[in-house]
Amino acid sequence: MLRNYFKIAWRSLIKNKLYSVINLTGLTIGMVCFILIALYIQFELSYEAHHEKADRIYNIVQQQKGNDYRGTDLFAVAPMPMRNALKEDFQEVEAVTNVNIRGSLLIHNDKSFSERGLYTDEDFFNVFTVPVIEGIGKEALKDPDIILLTESLAKKIFGNAPPLNQTIVLNSLQSLTVKGIIADTPKNQHFDYDYIVSNKLSSTFLADENNWSSNNYHSYLLLSKGADYKNLEANLSIYDKFTKPIYESVGLKFFPQFFLRPLKNIHLYSNMNVEMSQNGDIKYVYLFGLIGLIIIVLASINYMNLATSKSAERAKEVGVSKVLGARKGHLIMQFLGESFLFTLFSFLIALCLSLLLLPAYNVLLGKDIPFTILGSWWVLVGMLLIALLLGVLSGLYPALFLSGVSPVKALKGNFLKNHKKGELLRNSLVIGQFVVAIALAIGSVIIHQQLGFIQNKKLGYNKDMVVHVPYWEKQISEKEEVIKAELLNHSKIDKVSISTQIPLDLTSQGPVREWEGNVDNKEMWIYRSYVDYNFMELFEMELIEGRGFSREFATDSSEAYILNESAVKKLGWKTAVGKKFDDGRVIGVIKDFHLQTFDFAIEPLYMTLRRQHFTRNFGHVILKIKMDDFENTKLFIEKTMKAVVPLAPYEVRFMEDSYIALYEEERRLGKAFNIFTLLALFIAGMGLFGLVSFQVLQRTKEIGIRKVLGSSITGIVTLLVKDFLRLVIMALLIATPIAYYFMYNWLQGYAYSIDIEWWVFVLVGFLACGVAFATISFQSIKAARSNPIKSLKTE
């Protein structure tokens, strides 16, 4: 019996090729999207899960009430002495580790590598699970002369030669021995590194070790089994006695209050200052989950619509089966069976397709999502169950609908008449599909616009044809003048500046207490940019008052300040030039420019020439170049810098690229969103196709009569198209406010955003009507051109 059903199902699949392909394509696309999105979500939720004790690991973080740095008073760091204090004071604390990641230079046999190093202590291996592949792990961190390499870094440095016991020089200072090889950091971890060394090697270690205001480390503690972290958290205020006096002594009005953040919540649920890496956002997980759900619902609606419309053609078979003795149950079984077969088939294709598409998908999202479906059986079973559920849901309506038709009517083929209830249902489904597709399309246009706006917005400075070379060697600052002179020799290099930061991400901030008119001794927090004489000119920043830094004024190198408009406004000044500020005087006011990404508003800033020692340890060599012959210019820059300060690898970056990188996450998600939207529109289009076929079939007789009575083909097509465009326009009217609401809220997340314009809705409306029109006309023209005698004969 079952075999018979499958036989019929299979043969009717083969017989109606166009229909089968359309139906299968829709369902498969839906499932591929669903699987890929599920993989993304699973990956995002899997962060830190590989640490065996993940549920007992907490990150010590702090709130500095009153310190509004880049929009939040939360900081993901803790003072170093807390480690020992916690271990001593609280029994439930099993281990505490301080972790810091910094880029540094590794040298082996004259080859140098710029890599990310993890500076930490012995507890690191007690808290986190890091597989040791070769040699030692935990014991290595007691000894500051040992370095542990990740598998891929070992391969990079030593090739196939055995890496153990080889020597590597760190930052041209310490000579270290390789004693162990550890696994590469998984991509679903909130920090990553290429090697591990003892934090005793850190230049600030001695200063930090007992300093309760040293916030150079990220601290993680391991709680004993069964202990409640809320209890511990409530007691962390006992350390106020150490921190408060220090903060007060330097005149700060705030001091840190510590609290604990569960390890597994870091990636998706928080975004503090000085995070180890760019965190994800649960918002995106929900958004993608929603899209995945929407697409799979669209696809099943589609299947239902197409199967119902197709079922009309199978009425005869149903009638015959009934006369031959099939009960209602038999027929329901048969149609559900078909639906199962179909979804199962499509699920298998979708699985293969997802596997093939995953690498491209990973490139698109910038992730390293593994194909976990086959790895863990329960995911596979879960997906299979979803596919079967889909089979039931989408097969149920056609099954019930067809099995309920009386055999006499079915054999006559006129059971479709007066099926108003079904029509209403199908119309609402199609409207629903189009509402979703149109809303998604509007969303994706607006996202596209906003991202374009960000990329093209006037920043307040000119980043065109600007390249920069970041460095961490203080010799470069020492030989600044030589480097500049050498570089300017090249005909394609117009301007050179060596400054601490580039305007993309100015992060240095601090308090200023003295300025003219500050009678109440107030304190102002302000961003700081340490520059040279050429910086403003190179970026073509616009002065609105006073002058820029100049060598002609000897005092500029010791006491000159330039403020931005926001700073002047905050100080409440009308004019600024000549007024006293901090330890010097204001010589000019510069037009506001963006200090960071558009997520942040422009804040007060001062610029001053680099004079203090700490501003010179690192920075950027910034060059304005001519675009032609870029490759040679690039080589020249690298060669010149290497000649002056050898060893360090120099990387020439375009300002434009660095700028785009800041919006990487949004850009990638935006792209993925566009693709999923297109697919949703496509699926909705196919749903319409199904409905039109059904309607055309129902109205075959009417069309025949109209033709006999002399209606033209155009007349008949218009007749059919009119009805459906009405549905699409209704969907547009419903989708518009929904999309507006959601996109308006999304744009609120940006400090600077586009206005939502009416033409977006019109454009998407036209697009949706176009898609609808194309699908409808295909079927309508076919129906209109058919011979009326044929359609009339069946009655």
Next chain:
Amino acid sequence: MLLEIKDLFKWVNSGGNRIFLLNDIELTINEGDFISIMGPSGSGKTTLLNIIGMLDDFNEGEYNFLNEPVHTLKEKYRANLYKEYIGFVFQSYHLIDELTVYENIETPLLYKNYKSSERKSLVADMLDRFNIVGKKDLFPSQLSGGQQQIVGIARALISNPKLILADEPTGNLNSKQGEEIMNLFKQLNNDGVTIIQVTHSEKNATYGSRIINLLDGMIV
């Protein structure tokens, strides 16, 4: 006596008027009969046949089939009754296009939950009896009309019914094929199967033992 119809009425309401499709039908059919129902278009022939086949309802009257009062039976019992005792043959054959000749003949047995081995032997007998063994793997579209109707008859006979209802079984066939089919019916009748056919053809009607003439829903 196989079946008995008493005072049977069927009507539809159209704009306040009651239009009678069948009007006071009295009919008794005995086992072994070969009845031909004749009459012009719209006289109610097919309606009467459908009612006898229990595919259609009626509004008033009595219908006893093998001493079971059909008019009082519930839908489910009625369905069981016709599945057990009645086979249908259609003017346009109504074979399932997706199934082969063999599978089409087999289908009624599937719905009656016959075992696989039983099905095989029954279908093989039927293929033998109608001389279509060589065509068993062909699909309906690969057969001529006459051959399709033979398959239709084979399918109707597979579950060994007491009564065959045939609605213009030769309506779509040419005269030679039609003659073949009618001879087949005659032979079946001789084997003891009761047959009721609806036909327009005087010639075909003569194969039967009795003719019932319908006009405007009444037996004349």
